[in-house]
Amino acid sequence: MSSIISRLLKNWEMLLLPILAIFIFQLLPDVFASGGGEVINHGGDAATTFLWLAIVLIAAKLSSFVEKFGQPAVLGELIVGVILGNLVLLGLNFFEPIKTNSHIIFLAELGVVILLFQIGLESQIEEMKKVGMRALLVAIVGVVVPFASGTYLVGPWLFPGLESTTYIFLGATLAATSVGITARVFRDFKKLQTKEARIVLGAAVIDDVLGLMILAVVSAMATAGNVELADIGIIVVKAFAFLTGAILLGQLLAEKLGKIFAKINAGVGMKFTLVICFGLLLAYFAQQIGLAPIVGAFAAGLMLDSVHFRYFKDPKIVAELREHMKGYEQTEANQQLLKKIEKHGRRHIEDLIEPIGHFLVPVFFVTTGMSVNLESLFDAKILILAFGITMVAVIGKMVSGLAAGKGVNRMIVGMGMVPRGEVGLIFASIGRGLGVISEELFSALVVVIILTTLIPPPILAMFLKRQK
């Protein structure tokens, strides 16, 4: 008897188990019933977003099993997103609020900016310049061919009798390139240092500038009916100045800034902040002149990625190394080794950004998947139109791979240019807003964007593995 009491006293916490059971039964219905708190609503809105964020991140990680089948992680994230986003077709609308949660949408945009910043950091500016001419050719062909075939072939053929501005908008949508997905595939396979990756990245950046010009022209045509060359000139000069200015400044100042940066004695937090703020500011400036924020973030990453910025001494790692060495025999050799290790105790800037990437990048790809509405695949007519446009969309970009020149796998470059993603969607949306793109054509274009987003990752994976 007394032993039972003494065991109870020792394990008094066990008495709480029944309360816990009641608690779980109490809590669960609340969770699924509403997003708001009951009594105090401190951070109600935010707390619901925490739930969505956790769900998105866990879903993204669950999807990483696709890597076992040799597929890039990004494909898993897109697919799990498509599933989450279309469970509503089976009557389960629990996840629907994620699609319209403004904070999640913001975190996704921040995520893709962080991704392109990381990719910029991992790319070398000198290596990018080496493929500059090829990237320019790929970009031009990759814009001209899909634009021309959209405007003069697919448009009049699949949608006869419409205004020419409609065909031009269709062409413009097909000319867009969204670099996020391709860049992620290259990164997932650790192929960012290949010539193909550099050509695609460079071409995508140039493509954003060309797309900007096309959009300015076609918007002016659709609204005013005519185009003022001066306006286009200003846009082009600004975009050109931004990109070359960023690269130029990077090369002029990187060494000096790197030295200052290395000397900053304020711990890892300060370095992290300076680096990430630089990426955020360039993303903002890019958006200010009409470029995509991701182009600015990529340029920022390129600028910082001089040799001078790649490493810095991290006292924490040095301390950890010292800790490791403690207790081992203190021979002369070990002492010397310790000194050498300490001298080299360094850390990559990329390592600092990495956890932010883990946190935010999957949000972009899962929500991109969620925005895919499978219902638009149920309409046979739209589907046929969409397949027709997709054929042209894929072939048009594959042709651009031919412009990549010798010594590279042109299939990889071409396929890397295929994803239209959010850029294509923006073009189509503006066209719909201006009344030149019909609902039917818009639905078809959404399917085209879905297909050009989901098809390239597995095919690129195949090409990249074959290259090994």
Add this chain to the structure above:
Amino acid sequence: MSSIISRLLKNWEMLLLPILAIFIFQLLPDVFASGGGEVINHGGDAATTFLWLAIVLIAAKLSSFVEKFGQPAVLGELIVGVILGNLVLLGLNFFEPIKTNSHIIFLAELGVVILLFQIGLESQIEEMKKVGMRALLVAIVGVVVPFASGTYLVGPWLFPGLESTTYIFLGATLAATSVGITARVFRDFKKLQTKEARIVLGAAVIDDVLGLMILAVVSAMATAGNVELADIGIIVVKAFAFLTGAILLGQLLAEKLGKIFAKINAGVGMKFTLVICFGLLLAYFAQQIGLAPIVGAFAAGLMLDSVHFRYFKDPKIVAELREHMKGYEQTEANQQLLKKIEKHGRRHIEDLIEPIGHFLVPVFFVTTGMSVNLESLFDAKILILAFGITMVAVIGKMVSGLAAGKGVNRMIVGMGMVPRGEVGLIFASIGRGLGVISEELFSALVVVIILTTLIPPPILAMFLKRQK
């Protein structure tokens, strides 16, 4: 002549400098004129938030000079926030949009959740239990004394002739404790492992539960005029079950989960995601039962912080160590050392969360500072009332320090309980919403919250340094 041409050819990029100058002149007015893009608005809203985010982070880091004067970094962040938020009084309204930017507000709430999660990770559950009784006493005294003196002394004395519910709301506002600021001060000084820190953290968590009860009672009194005991009972049982359940589950499952966790062979990303999602989910569940999300995040951190979760093998660090050892003489001793180092190649979970903390925690404190409206200090009458209430608010919490028992610095515990922060503001706002707190009293309470937020950090700093 030819040398000039060859130099020009070599340094052709220099020719871009004039374009760059034009570009900067072109861009700057845009930046200060509007937040939206000109042509394509991809991510317009988000891009503006990138700018604000960068400004907030840079401001936070600039403010870290206060550390040179022995002040905690959090004080610098609060002060720089107060400055940024009140530049409008000098006619500069450039930073005003930060205050109302919903994404920044969200990131701040996420930031304080991450902070309390980190603090939970750094606290030991066993150590917390040791001070459990003391923390409970401090919490009770720290709620009863300010509540009673607000309701029966300050209220009737400073604002004579009002309804008793008004006095009760005033008392409730003074009873609140906001743990974020104190926790940050302890953390800035690496004092989280002290008894004082553990008592304050524990008391603040219990205080949140007590505050929940008080708010339920006073809200019911103000609206219905009577209180149903059953409702309060449910709230208390839920809150109690949540906290004990979390701690209990943590102790029961930590070892097993830790072993599974250690075995997961999917890289750092997976571990990071699991850990952070656990924190986010508990923050959400806490909010669901009416507790502050930060209480849930703290509980999550406590649960994960068993010995089993603190370390895990990181292949990246092992690889880095291997890299370090390359090229050194391959003696038998060095070989063995390498093996030993590899065996211990481990990483703290805290290290994974750290960069997210660097990114988001300052957003909370800078925006908390920005929400301080110095204009409310300009009204002499309100100021006098506020000073009166503040005296009681500070003394009431200092008294609670006496309940901390022997062997601890009671001044540190008492001062640590002083900040009212956002919790007090929520109480006052609800009272204003119910019509029982007048505009005048509300303004005075805002000043009280400002003072109780800004006063403790430097005083705590003084006490903590004297303790050394």
